[in-house]
Amino acid sequence: MSVTPFQEPITADEIKDKARALGADLVGIADSAQINANPPDPDEPRIPANISDHDAGNVIVLGKRLSSGVTRIPRWNERHKYYNDELTMTTLEEIGLELVLWLETKGYPALIVPPTHVDPWRYRGDPDEHLKPLLPLEHCAVEAGLGTLGLNHQLLTPEYGPRVMLAGVLSTVPVECGAPMETGLCLGPECGRCLSACPGDVIGHWDRDWSACDKYRAPHGFHHLTDYLTNLMTEPDANKQKMMLRSEDSFDLWQSILRGAGAVTGCRRCNDVCPVGADYEKMLKDALDAIPEDTPEKEARLKAMAEAEARGAMPDGYERQKRWIGKPGYLEK
Ligand code: SF4
Ligand code: SF4
Known part of the structure; x- marks a missing residue:
C-alpha cells in the first residue's frame, strides 16, 4: 500500500x-x-x-x-x-x-x-x-x-x-514551490570584490577554478591528509620523520579530524567581502571595506571584464549558468 x-x-x-x-x-x-x-x-x-x-x-x-x-x-x-x-x-x-x-x-x-x-x-x-x-x-x-x-x-x-x-x-510533499528571481543580485565585475579578496586568485569571469579553491576552502581536507601521509611515509630520515609527526601539519589534521574544522570549513573570504545582503552595511562594512589582497593586476582583469560586458560579450561561464545567475541588472543601470 x-x-x-x-x-x-x-x-x-x-x-x-x-x-x-x-x-x-x-x-x-x-x-x-x-x-x-x-x-x-x-x-x-x-x-x-x-x-x-x-x-x-x-x-x-x-x-x-x-x-x-x-x-x-x-x-x-x-x-x-x-x-x-x-x-x-x-x-x-x-x-x-x-x-x-x-x-x-x-x-x-x-x-x-x-x-x-x-x-x-x-x-x-x-x-x-x-x-x-x-x-x-x-x-x-x-x-x-x-x-x-x-x-x-x-x-x-x-x-x-x-x-x-x-x-x-x-x-514529496504536494505544496507550492518557489521560482528563480529574474534579475541577478550580483553587482558584476565593476564590484569584483570577491575576486580582489581571493587569496588563491581562483576567480574568473563568472567562473571559479574549483580544484584550486578547494586548497583554501578545505585547507586540511583529504588532499592535505594524503600529501602529508605520502611525505611522512617516504621520508628516509627517522629523526625528520619524528619531527613531521609532531609538526603543525599533524596538529591541524588531528583537529580537523576531531571537529571537521578546516576540512568541511575553510576560506570564505569571497563571502565575507561581498556587499550584497542587508547584513553587510549594518554588521560588516566597517571591518571589511579594505581589501589588502587586491593588486593592480586583479584590478586590470576586472576592468577588462567590465569592458567586455559593456560591449555585450558575456563569457561562457555566464552563458552556462545564466538560469541561476539571472539577468545582469547592473548593466541596465
Ligand atoms: S573560498 Fe577562498 S579561495 Fe575559494 S573563491 Fe572564495 S576567496 Fe577564493
Ligand atoms: S563581491 Fe558579490 S556582488 Fe561583488 S562581484 Fe563578487 S559576488 Fe558579485
Whole structure:
C-alpha cells in the first residue's frame, strides 16, 4: 500500500514556519522536476531523481547564516572561523533532521542531503580533483527563489548575501514551490570584490577554478591528509620523520579530524567581502571595506571584464549558468 492514505494535508507556509521555528534563517522549496530537467552539470548530473525514486519530489532548502563576529576577522585562514562555521553546519544538520522527523509524523518520508558529502562512486583516485556534493544546493536555493549566483558562482541572498550555509531536505510533499528571481543580485565585475579578496586568485569571469579553491576552502581536507601521509611515509630520515609527526601539519589534521574544522570549513573570504545582503552595511562594512589582497593586476582583469560586458560579450561561464545567475541588472543601470 502507498503512504498516501496516511498523509495529512500540509502547506508550504506550514513547512517554512516549522523550519524557522527550528532555527533556519532562510527556507525555500524547489520543484525537483525543474532541477531534474535543468541539471547545472549536464555532463555529470547531480539531481534529486538520482537520490530517491519515491521521496524526491521537492527540495526544501534550509539556510543558516554565518555569524558576523568571525566574518569580521579578515584573515581567511583563521581557526575561529573554521570552528564557528563548523558549529553552524552542525546546527543546520540538526534543524534538517528535526524537519525530516516532523514531516514523517505528517506522513511524508523525507531525508537530509548535507552540503559536504560527495558521492564515493565519483572519486577517481586523485585527491586534488574537485568533487561536487550530492546535490547542487546553491542551484536548488535559486530554484526555490532564495537568491541568485554571483561572479564566482557563490549563492547571494538579499538577507545575508553569500554568508549563509545550506542543507537540503528531500520529500514529496504536494505544496507550492518557489521560482528563480529574474534579475541577478550580483553587482558584476565593476564590484569584483570577491575576486580582489581571493587569496588563491581562483576567480574568473563568472567562473571559479574549483580544484584550486578547494586548497583554501578545505585547507586540511583529504588532499592535505594524503600529501602529508605520502611525505611522512617516504621520508628516509627517522629523526625528520619524528619531527613531521609532531609538526603543525599533524596538529591541524588531528583537529580537523576531531571537529571537521578546516576540512568541511575553510576560506570564505569571497563571502565575507561581498556587499550584497542587508547584513553587510549594518554588521560588516566597517571591518571589511579594505581589501589588502587586491593588486593592480586583479584590478586590470576586472576592468577588462567590465569592458567586455559593456560591449555585450558575456563569457561562457555566464552563458552556462545564466538560469541561476539571472539577468545582469547592473548593466541596465
Ligand atoms: S573560498 Fe577562498 S579561495 Fe575559494 S573563491 Fe572564495 S576567496 Fe577564493
Ligand atoms: S563581491 Fe561583488 S562581484 Fe563578487 S559576488 Fe558579490 S556582488 Fe558579485
